[in-house]
Every structure is written in C-alpha cells, then in structure tokens.
Amino acid sequence: xxxxxxxxxxxxxxxxxxxxxxxxxxxxxxxxxxxxxxxxxxxxxxxxxxxxxxxxxxxxxxxxxxxxxxxxxxxxxxxxxxxxxxxxxxxxxxxxxxxxxxxxxxxxxxxxxxxxxxxxxxxxxxxxxxxxxxxxxxxxxxxxxxxxxxxxxxxxxxxxxxxxxxxxxxxxxxxxxxxxxxxxxxxxxxxxxxxxxxxxxxxxxxxxxxxxxxxxxxxxxxxxxxxxxxxxxxxxxxxxxxxxxxxxxxxxxxxxxxxxxxxxxxxxxxxxxxxxxxxxxxxxxxxxxxxxxxxxxxxxxxxxxx
Numbered sequence: 001x002x003x004x005x006x007x008x009x010x011x012x013x014x015x016x017x018x019x020x021x022x023x024x025x026x027x028x029x030x031x032x033x034x035x036x037x038x039x040x041x042x043x044x045x046x047x048x049x050x051x052x053x054x055x056x057x058x059x060x061x062x063x064x065x066x067x068x069x070x071x072x073x074x075x076x077x078x079x080x081x082x083x084x085x086x087x088x089x090x091x092x093x094x095x096x097x098x099x100x101x102x103x104x105x106x107x108x109x110x111x112x113x114x115x116x117x118x119x120x121x122x123x124x125x126x127x128x129x130x131x132x133x134x135x136x137x138x139x140x141x142x143x144x145x146x147x148x149x150x151x152x153x154x155x156x157x158x159x160x161x162x163x164x165x166x167x168x169x170x171x172x173x174x175x176x177x178x179x180x181x182x183x184x185x186x187x188x189x190x191x192x193x194x195x196x197x198x199x200x201x202x203x204x205x206x207x208x209x210x211x212x213x214x215x216x217x218x219x220x221x222x223x224x225x226x227x228x229x230x231x232x233x234x235x236x237x238x239x240x241x242x243x244x245x246x247x248x249x250x251x252x253x254x255x256x257x258x259x260x261x262x263x264x265x266x267x268x269x270x271x272x273x274x275x276x277x278x279x280x281x282x283x284x285x286x287x288x289x290x291x292x293x294x295x296x297x298x299x300x301x302x303x304x305x306x
Contacts, residue, residue, distance in 0.1 A: 026065075026303060029280050030236035030264045031161050031220035034113045034151040036103050037067035042306050045077070049299040051137055054292050056085040059094060059137045071103040081125070081137050094138040096122040104148075111153045117165065119145040129172055129248040129256070136253055136294050142176035144168040145216075161220040168204075169212040169255070172247055178202075211242040214255035220264075227270070234264035252292035261286055262294070274305040 026035045026043070037043050043065035051057045063077035079094025097119060104114040125138025134140075147165035154160070170176035203209075215238070222232035238260040240246075246256070254260045266280025282297035284290060 028161070028220050028222075028232055028234055028264070029266065029282055029297070029299065030234045030262060031218040032101070032115075032117055032149045032163050033161050033220075034103070034115050034149065036070065036101060036115075037065050037073040037305070039067045039070045041067045043067075043075075043303060044306065045075070045301070045303050047299055047301040049297050050085045051297055052295040053136050055083075057134070057137055058082040058085050061094075063097075073101045075099040075101075079125070079138065081134050083133075092126070092134060094125045094134065095140070096124050098122070113151045113153075115149050117145065117147055117149055117163075119143075119165075121145075123170075127172070128253050129251045135251070135292070139169075139253070141172075142170040157225045158223045159221070161218075161222070163216070163218040165216045166241075167214050167216065167255075168210075169214065171209070171212045174209070177204075211244045211246050212240070212248070212255075213242070214238055214240045229267055229269055230276075231267045232265070234262075236260065236262045236264070252290065254293075258290050258293050260284075260293075266299075268301075275303070277302050 026045070027033055045061070045063035045065065047061045049059045049061070051059060058081070060080045060082070061077055062080075063075055065073055065075040067073050075098070077097040077099070079096075081092050081094045083090040099117070099119040102116040102118075104116060106113050121139065121141075121143040123140045123142055125140045126134055127140035128135045128138060129141070131140070145165050145167045147163070149161070149163045152160040152162075168176075201208075216236065218234060218236040220232055220234040222230055224230060238254050240255045240259065248256050250257055252258060262282050262284055264280060264282045266278055268276045268278035270276045278301045280299050280301070282294070282299075284293065284295050287293075287295045
C-alpha cells in the first residue's frame with residue numbers, strides 16, 4: 001500500500017510538471033502564445049539569429065520578463081546587430097521592445113484561451129528606410145502593435161495558436177506621438193478626444209497618419225506528445241492597410257515594398273519546468289520575387305525563470 005502511494009504521488013508530480021512545461025512555452029518566432037509569467041516570477045530570454053537577406057547578418061537579443069500579476073506580464077527586449085554571421089565585425093545596437101500581455105480568460109470548457117497584446121518598438125537602431133546597413137534586422141522607427149491572440153486545445157496534446165494584430169508605424173518625418181492631445185485645459189483636446197478622434201485632423205488616428213500601418217496574422221501548431229521535446233510549425237502574413245502611395249514604399253522591408261508571407265518550424269527541449277532551449281528556422285517561400293527582403297532566418301534560443 002505504501003509503495004502504491006509513492007507511485008501515485010510520483011505520477012501526480014510528474015503530471016504537474018508536464019502540464020506546467022506545456023504551458024511554459026512563450027512566444028514563438030512568428031506567433032504570440034497564451035503563456036503568462038507567474039506572479040512575481042522573472043524570465044530571462046536569450047536568442048541568436050542569423051538573417052539571410054542580400055547578405056548574412058546576425059541579431060543577438062536579450063530580454064527580461066516580469067509576472068506583474070497572473071493575468072499581466074511585461075517583457076523588455078534589447079537587440080544587438082552584427083554584419084557577419086559567425087565572426088566579430090562591424091556591429092551596432094538594434095531596436096528596443098516593451099511588450100505587455102493581458103490574459104482575458106478561458107472559454108468553452110477551458111478549451112479556448114484568449115489574451116491581448118501591446119508591443120511598443122523604440123527606434124534605437126538606424127532608420128531602415130534611409131539606411132540599408134541593418135535593414136530587416138532593425139526598423140529605426142516607432143511601432144505600436146495591438147491585438148488579440150488565442151490558443152485552442154485539442155485532446156490536451158495538440159494546440160493551435162492564432163494572432164491578429166494591427167501595427168501603427170511611424171512614417172518618415174513624422175512625430176509618432178504628436179497626434180495625441182493631453183492638455184485638458186484646451187478645448188481642442190476634448191474635440192480630438194485626446195487625439196483618438198479619426199474624424200479630426202492631425203490626430204493619432206486620422207486617416208493621413210494610417211497609410212504606413214499594417215495588419216499581421218499568424219497561425220501556429222505545437223504538441224506536447226513528444227515531451228520534453230515540443231515541436232511547432234508556423235505561418236505568418238503581413239499586409240499594409242492602405243493602398244495609397246507612401247514615401248518609403250520602395251524600401252524592401254515588411255509592409256513597405258513587400259507584403260510578407262513567412263513559414264517557420266522549430267523544436268524546444270525542456271530541461272525542467274523553468275528552463276528550455278530551442279532551435280528554429282524561418283523561411284520565405286516568395287524569396288525569388290522579394291529581393292533584399294528576408295530570405296531565411298536561423299535561430300537558437302534559451303529561456304529560464306528565476
């Protein structure tokens with residue numbers, strides 16, 4: 001009887017770690033997942049990516065995440081860029097990202113999970129529209145990405161992830177935050193609804209400022225059937241909202257000269273609940289017709305919690 005109790009306890013413990021690791025998988029290369037950092041926990045993220053565009057370059061990323069509450073997590077990511085894939089050469093800083101994820105809830109007998117993303121890009125890198133040195137590794141312009149993400153559970157071993165995001169992108173010679181009005185003593189502030197009135201001129205949401213914006217959609221599949229290995233595949237697309245001419249429309253970057261369609265495949269190995277390492281590749285099936293744009297990405301990543 002004692003031996004049976006020990007076996008049952010071991011099975012329960014193993015199941016707890018199994019399920020925790022399954023839900024531990026954070027954002028995939030092209031797709032945001034439902035994973036939230038537990039309250040008061042800290043996550044460290046490191047990745048190294050080789051980009052193939054019209055040459056080979058490398059982007060090293062370091063990030064830290066915080067579990068503010070069980071329903072809200074915050075990440076900060078910093079990029080460092082190098083001109084060659086595997087040796088020390090000319091390098092520079094990339095863009096900075098601050099990402100917040102809100103967990104909305106579980107639905108349909110806990111089979112559907114919803115969240116909301118806010119991701120702000122700070123342009124520490126060079127302007128990709130005017131400088132080709134780090135094009136497609138850094139943008140050098142403000143961006144604000146907003147939208148929902150979801151996960152659908154199938155038989156508790158197969159998971160489908162869906163994203164649909166709208167990205168506000170700063171144009172050349174534009175003040176990204178200039179469309180907001182915050183002085184409550186001015187009548188104009190209330191008429192423009194603090195800059196969110198699309199019918200007013202020179203607001204953040206006015207039509208003239210939306211020409212550079214774009215929509216992204218992605219879908220990913222992964223499974224815990226092979227745990228501690230978690231394989232996945234992804235499909236990703238990006239298209240500019242407006243068909244109007246933009247000054248930067250000839251630059252071979254996403255949602256400017258090119259609408260994007262990318263595919264990804266990878267696998268993560270969980271050493272334990274709090275630590276995983278992954279390898280992946282992103283491929284552009286339209287590479288022949290998209291010169292100067294992303295042809296492929298090859299990456300390795302490491303994540304651990306403290």
